[in-house]
Amino acid sequence: DTGVSQDPRHKITKRGQNVTFRCDPISEHNRLYWYRQTLGQGPEFLTYFQNEAQLEKSRLLSDRFSAERPKGSFSTLEIQRTEQGDSAMYLCASSFRPENTEAFFGQGTRLTVV
Amino acid sequence: GQSLEQPSEVTAVEGAIVQINCTYQTSGFYGLSWYQQHDGGAPTFLSYNALDGLEETGRFSSFLSRSDSYGYLLLQELQMKDSASYFCAVRDEYRGSTLGRLYFGRGTQLTVWP
Numbered sequence: 001d002t003g004v005s006q007d008p009r010h011k012i013t014k015r016g017q018n019v020t021f022r023c024d025p026i027s028e029h030n031r032l033y034w035y036r037q038t039l040g041q042g043p044e045f046l047t048y049f050q051n052e053a054q055l056e057k058s059r060l061l062s063d064r065f066s067a068e069r070p071k072g073s074f075s076t077l078e079i080q081r082t083e084q085g086d087s088a089m090y091l092c093a094s095s096f097r098p099e100n101t102e103a104f105f106g107q108g109t110r111l112t113v114v
Numbered sequence: 115g116q117s118l119e120q121p122s123e124v125t126a127v128e129g130a131i132v133q134i135n136c137t138y139q140t141s142g143f144y145g146l147s148w149y150q151q152h153d154g155g156a157p158t159f160l161s162y163n164a165l166d167g168l169e170e171t172g173r174f175s176s177f178l179s180r181s182d183s184y185g186y187l188l189l190q191e192l193q194m195k196d197s198a199s200y201f202c203a204v205r206d207e208y209r210g211s212t213l214g215r216l217y218f219g220r221g222t223q224l225t226v227w228p
Binding site for chain 1 (some may be wrong): 118145149154155157158164167189201203215216217218219220221223
């Protein structure tokens with residue numbers, strides 16, 4: 001296993017367009033997290049899944065954001081009607097159990113909204 | 115809510131020792147983690163403290179005092195490759211159990227000079 005992978009690595013889109021990102025976690029990890037990181041800040045929690053169930057969503061996740069994890073494997077994060085304020089690095093992380101003290105992060109998808 | 119405070123920048127020379135402090139305020143506490151992030155890279159796990167005291171992992175050590183809501187990361191025998199951002203993070207509690215989600219500080223940019 002090569003770790004958590006995210007696709008695409010970079011995305012430039014025009015304001016108002018929809019974008020979708022994919023995350024493939026480490027295969028045996030049942031917990032998957034999405035974070036957003038802007039320049040000079042730490043990652044901010046967006047949402048998390050245990051298997052296919054989305055158990056928590058941050059208030060940062062507006063109605064334009066939706067995440068899925070069908071079959072409890074890969075996950076997608078969709079942003080509809082993108083705004084310039086959505087420009088950020090979107091990070092995915094996975095872990096086996098919450099008691100597992102280590103979260104494994106992917107390289108992220110850098111979104112630029114122009 | 116959660117808040118974490120850490121210095122924004124630290125500089126040191128190769129071979130030196132540096133300490134990065136972190137103070138936190140959180141409604142629930144399940145341990146303090148430290149992550150390293152190089153420019154353009156993914157956050158990578160360094161250490162985790164659930165109980166008071168010092169945890170040592172090679173050149174890196176981490177300390178926690180729960181009564182003081184304080185921890186630090188100690189980096190010894192600094193190398194150029196240690197130049198990166200370092201984040202402290204607390205694990206969250208929800209309805210009496212940890213979800214495993216992390217709340218991050220804003221990060222400390224460490225620059226190691228030759």
